[in-house]
Structure formats: structure tokens, C-alpha cells
Amino acid sequence: MxxxxxxxxxxxxxxxxxxxxxxxxxxxxxxxxxxxxxxxxxxxxxxxxxxxxxxxxxxxxxxxxxxxxxxxxxxxxxxxxxxxxxNPEYQYVIGVDINLHTLNIALFDLNNKLVCREEYKNCELENSPKYTDDLVIRVNQMLTKMNLTAGKILSMGVSIPGLVDAKNGISFTHLSFTKEGLSAYLSEKLGFSVVLDNDARMMALGEKAFGKAKGKKDVLCLNLSNGIGLGVILNGQLYCGKNGFAGEFGHILIDPDGDLCYCGKIGCLETLISGTILVKNIREAVDKGQPSLLSQYKEEGHNIDLRAVVSAIINGDQFAIDQLNKMSEYLGKGLVTLIHLLNPEMIILGGRLAHTGKYIVDPVNMVLNKYAMERISSETEVVCSDLLDDAALMGTLSNVMKEVLRIS
Ligand SMILES: [Zn+2]
CATH class of the missing domain: 1.10.10.10 (Winged helix-like DNA-binding domain superfamily/Winged helix DNA-binding domain)
Structure with missing residues (x-):
């Protein structure tokens, strides 16, 4: 549809x-x-x-x-x-941002105004009809809350991690159990069209339409959350590649003797840097008695997750900052390759780790100063997203409007 x-x-x-x-x-x-x-x-x-x-x-x-x-x-x-x-109320657009551990659902009017937003924490992404059934229930709950019927919905944009065939609405990595593809499956259950794409690309589209990439031509947008995603804007257009799989930056080989990645390869960038690895390393150190704000946090009975780690960094926790610095070294080296290949004017760091602001931008810039060719990198600005947790949702809105109005 x-x-x-x-x-x-x-x-x-x-x-x-x-x-x-x-x-x-x-x-x-x-x-x-x-x-x-x-x-x-x-x-x-x-x-x-x-x-x-x-x-x-x-x-x-x-x-x-x-x-x-x-x-x-x-x-x-x-x-x-x-x-x-x-007329902003003529119809509405639903945005769904599916993450590994959280789910965000938003409702936008046709003035791009966010009129309702729900965040579901501890919502584990599992490849089962239960997940999609719950999603359908939650979307319908929002419609009921806002007193809207399915006929008032222009379309629903969905952002999901992993490999996605956007053209045919198929998700290969997650929620891949449907025969007809995730878009058609959800559309059938909800009664309106569903436009699906990968999360890093949706964040890039959000940045392009509403964020720091607006009006810029060559921008790299990174999703630094549990994994690493990359959305590439080249010559003002989102770059998708032949099959729509462009931007698997997290799976470039960095360490041939490294750890096994969940993708099946060894030593991918994502085995060295990601929110998941950061949390794992910090948990292990804390268990061994590492002094940190997070040790106290754990002693108080809390679970150390990515939010807690980001919060400790912002609060100046020396150990957590050290761990982020180590990770930023690998990230910076990966970015050097991208800068040399693509000569971007801006690199936007998004996702949960971008909440750390200068704590991630500064070490990345130090690595770029050291390893990138000066003439190429001096024009590349590294910034954190200001859309942050809304970037993918804003991207799903932009994706729907692009489809409806056939704009590039
Ligand atoms: Zn991999």
C-alpha cells in the first residue's frame, strides 16, 4: 500500500x-x-x-x-x-522508532509538530509476533488517546536497526518472521500504509530535514547507541547503495585477531566500540572493584545500563570517561577512513552516546587531528546531534512525506 x-x-x-x-x-x-x-x-x-x-x-x-x-x-x-x-489536522503521521531495548512511538501533524510521544523502556526487540502484536496495540492506544481513527492517519514510518530492503518494506535482521514483509504485515493489521527503513538512515533523514544537516550536501550521520550505524548524505541525497544496505560502518574489519561479531565475522569495528561493549567493559571492571560513580550506583541496587553510563560520564566520572576515550580512539580511526574516502563537510554523532556531547566530540577530534590528512579533515566539522532521541522519529516523518509528495 x-x-x-x-x-x-x-x-x-x-x-x-x-x-x-x-x-x-x-x-x-x-x-x-x-x-x-x-x-x-x-x-x-x-x-x-x-x-x-x-x-x-x-x-x-x-x-x-x-x-x-x-x-x-x-x-x-x-x-x-x-x-x-x-491544514495541520487534515491527517497525521505516526513515527515508530524501534531499538534493541526501547520503543518510541510519536504522532505528528502536517505542520511537522510532535503532538504525542510515548517511550517504552525495557521493551526488548525479539523476533516474534508478540512484539508486533504489542506494537499494534500501542499504536492503537495512541490513536484512541488522541481521539483519532485509522482514516486520519496518512501513513506510519518505521525505523528499525539492521538490514532493511526499504523499497519492498522487508526487515531482514529483526522481525523477519513475516512472510509478506514487515511493512505489509503491519499495514494489514493497522489499516494504513507503513513505510520502513533502517534506523541510521532514518536518523540521517531526520538530520537532513530538521537537524544540523539541513541545507548541507555531504554529511555522515552516526548512530552511536547499542551498535554503530551510519547514514550517508552525498550531494544532498541519502545514499542507499544498490540493495539499500549502504552504511554498515560497524562491520568493517579493524582487528583480524579480535572478537567474533554477531554478524559472524571477526574483529568488526562494532566488537570494539558500541554502547553494548562500553557497558560490558564497565560492568566487568566494577565487579572487580573499580572505583567509579557507577560502583556506588550498583551498590544502591541499580542495573548499570547505557543510560547510567552516559549519565556518569556527564557527571564527570573519571573511569567512565576513560573508557569512552579508549573507544573514541577506534571510532576516530574508523572516521578517518570515511573522511579520506568521502570528504564530508560535517559528521553528526547521534544516538545515546551523543548525549555525552564534548566527552565524545573532543577525543574524536584529537584522533582526527592525529591521523587524518590535514587538507581533507580541516573542513570537516564533528558535532553532536541536537535532535538526539528524536532524530529517527523525525526521519520517519520525513520519509513518509517524501513518499507521499515524491520529493527528494
Ligand atoms: Zn560484524
Whole structure:
């Protein structure tokens, strides 16, 4: 099922006439969506359609309820123009961010405003119908809470770790038990379309549409949480590769004599750096009596998880900072390779570890200073995401709108 606006079903005519009409409507809705508001004259200029045609189409779209008359705007010489905007409540987009241990569900209006968000902690990602059944229940609970029916949902965007065939809506690594593919499976149960993609790519898309990658052309977006993901923006476009598997940065070989990775290979970058490894190393040291804020935390009966480790780092825990520094050395060396290959203008660190801010950016920069070719790396800025835990959710919203409006 392709995501489409409700009004698209109401457009009648022969196949060709209908297709032409829908394209004309889409041009207008797309322009207004991307600009917030627009006048007839602006739409005429952008769409290269005639003034009377645009005026008639805008009238139709107001009739459908997707556009609103936003009143009189500023004059740029002559009569002050009428402005039109998207009706934010015409339909809504659901964003689902599936992680190994947490699940986030959000509801956005058509002004990209987050109107509801639920976070489910300790929600272990398991390859079973129970997980998807619970997901469907939780999405429906949000609809009930917000007093919405399935018909008010434009589409649901899903972000999931691992290998994903976005074109066909198939997840290979997680929730792979469905015969028809995860998108079709969820869509059947929920009654609206589902657009699926990999988490690092969704974070990159979120950064591109709403975060620090906005307006930039060549950006690498890292998801540093339990594993390592990479979303690549090249020449202003999300780079997917032939099968959509581009960006498996965590599985490049770093240490041929290293540990076995869950992917089956030995010595992958992800066996040396990831939130999971950081937590494992810290737990082992704490068990052996390592002095740390986290030792006290454990003595108080708490479980040392990634959140606790990040919090200890931010609070200046010397041992946890040391462990992050060691890990940043490997991360930096991996990034040097990417910088030399791709010459990015910015590297955005996202995911749970990006909450540590300067504690991860500074050691990474030190490694880049040491190992990267000065002329190439001097123009590459390393920053932490400011969307942080919302990056993937914002990316799923952008992914849905890209599909619906067919924008790049
Ligand atoms: Zn691996």
C-alpha cells in the first residue's frame, strides 16, 4: 500500500486525466508543505502552471480540506496576496522508532509538530509476533488517546536497526518472521500504509530535514547507541547503495585477531566500540572493584545500563570517561577512513552516546587531528546531534512525506 492523502481517493476521471490532476495537486501541496505558506503567485512561479489553473486547483484543495486560507500576507509591490497553508489536522503521521531495548512511538501533524510521544523502556526487540502484536496495540492506544481513527492517519514510518530492503518494506535482521514483509504485515493489521527503513538512515533523514544537516550536501550521520550505524548524505541525497544496505560502518574489519561479531565475522569495528561493549567493559571492571560513580550506583541496587553510563560520564566520572576515550580512539580511526574516502563537510554523532556531547566530540577530534590528512579533515566539522532521541522519529516523518509528495 502506497501512502497517499485522503483526497487522492476522491479524484475521479480516466487513468491519464487522474494521474495528471494528482500531479498538479501534489505540486501545490508539496510547495506549501515545504514553505509553510504560499500565495497563488508563488505557486504559479514554482509550478509553472497558469494563474487561473493554480487558483482553481487551490480552490479544490481547500474544498478537500487539506489547504486552508491563511489570510493576507505582506505585499511585495501591489495588492497584498492571500496566503495558503496546510491544514495541520487534515491527517497525521505516526513515527515508530524501534531499538534493541526501547520503543518510541510519536504522532505528528502536517505542520511537522510532535503532538504525542510515548517511550517504552525495557521493551526488548525479539523476533516474534508478540512484539508486533504489542506494537499494534500501542499504536492503537495512541490513536484512541488522541481521539483519532485509522482514516486520519496518512501513513506510519518505521525505523528499525539492521538490514532493511526499504523499497519492498522487508526487515531482514529483526522481525523477519513475516512472510509478506514487515511493512505489509503491519499495514494489514493497522489499516494504513507503513513505510520502513533502517534506523541510521532514518536518523540521517531526520538530520537532513530538521537537524544540523539541513541545507548541507555531504554529511555522515552516526548512530552511536547499542551498535554503530551510519547514514550517508552525498550531494544532498541519502545514499542507499544498490540493495539499500549502504552504511554498515560497524562491520568493517579493524582487528583480524579480535572478537567474533554477531554478524559472524571477526574483529568488526562494532566488537570494539558500541554502547553494548562500553557497558560490558564497565560492568566487568566494577565487579572487580573499580572505583567509579557507577560502583556506588550498583551498590544502591541499580542495573548499570547505557543510560547510567552516559549519565556518569556527564557527571564527570573519571573511569567512565576513560573508557569512552579508549573507544573514541577506534571510532576516530574508523572516521578517518570515511573522511579520506568521502570528504564530508560535517559528521553528526547521534544516538545515546551523543548525549555525552564534548566527552565524545573532543577525543574524536584529537584522533582526527592525529591521523587524518590535514587538507581533507580541516573542513570537516564533528558535532553532536541536537535532535538526539528524536532524530529517527523525525526521519520517519520525513520519509513518509517524501513518499507521499515524491520529493527528494
Ligand atoms: Zn560484524
Amino acid at each position: 502506497r501512502p497517499e492523502f485522503k483526497y487522492e481517493k476522491e479524484v475521479a476521471g480516466t487513468a491519464n486525466a487522474r494521474k495528471r490532476k494528482l500531479e498538479q495537486y501534489r505540486k501545490i501541496v508539496s510547495h506549501v508543505y515545504q514553505n509553510g505558506k504560499a500565495s497563488i503567485a508563488e505557486i504559479v512561479k514554482y509550478s509553472k502552471m497558469s494563474q487561473p489553473l493554480v487558483a482553481a486547483l487551490v480552490d479544490d484543495l481547500i474544498g478537500f480540506g487539506i489547504l486552508l486560507d491563511d489570510g493576507i500576507g505582506e505585499s511585495i509591490g501591489g495588492r497584498r496576496p492571500n496566503l495558503y497553508c496546510i
